[in-house]
Amino acid sequence: MADLKAGDAVPELRVTPDKYLTTRYAGASGDFNPIHVDADFAQSVGLPSNILHGLYSMGLVAKAAAQGLAGGDPRALKKLTVQFRGMGLPEQEIVVTGAVKEVDGDRVTVDLEAAQGDNRIIRNGQAELEL
């Protein structure tokens, strides 16, 4: 990976979570907050429908960085910071994009975000990888 340089794109990751993804993610993560798994409950508290777990979307950002730049090596990702903004919804495609910000020896800093159409659900993502 010595040939990475600032401005290089992170390979784009596209995922469309199906209707039941939030239920499976709730089981896998242990976060059963009803705003994620119960559309009626979510609407009763003013949400458009049940929404994706922010940490699921962050998981996709981590996957995009590790898979796109480190061949999926789980040791590569040293730090990831994100802000959750727009709400993510099931059954809409998520696109994770990013670009290399800085390369310092084997340490690479990458800017990342995740969006559903114009709705940027993860902003100001920044990953540090050791490659």
Add this chain to the structure above:
Amino acid sequence: MALKTDAVGKSWPSTTYQVGREKIKEYATVLGIDNPVHFDVDAARAAGFRDVVAPPMFAVVYAMPSLAPAMFDPEVAINFAKLVHGGQTFEWDEPACSGDEITTTAKLISVDEKLGNGFYVFETTSVNGAGAEVVRGTWTNIVRGV
């Protein structure tokens, strides 16, 4: 309204989580992560891990239980009806592998009001059975309209 800040600096009793192969497999499958080191012990050992290794963001599985008593503590007094997860940072050190017992401690770092919203920042520190730090999490929770 002034936010309660009495609990800043407080830590809560640690929680311990035993990492297992099937749980790693379940998490990796939901995220669509297909590297065999998350599924197959031989592949994991060939890659230099003690056992099947968790993807980095599996940190949410073993670290989050430590936050429950912190978030529900009446001294912190979070209004759950207006709570959103505003931001998250993880810093990883030792990988988490099946068989590890990971102990996580939560601490309230700060409570601040910015532009009419309350920002509650918690830190979790997760350590494995050998005493090595696995991950440090910074969890920013925003209570809208305080």
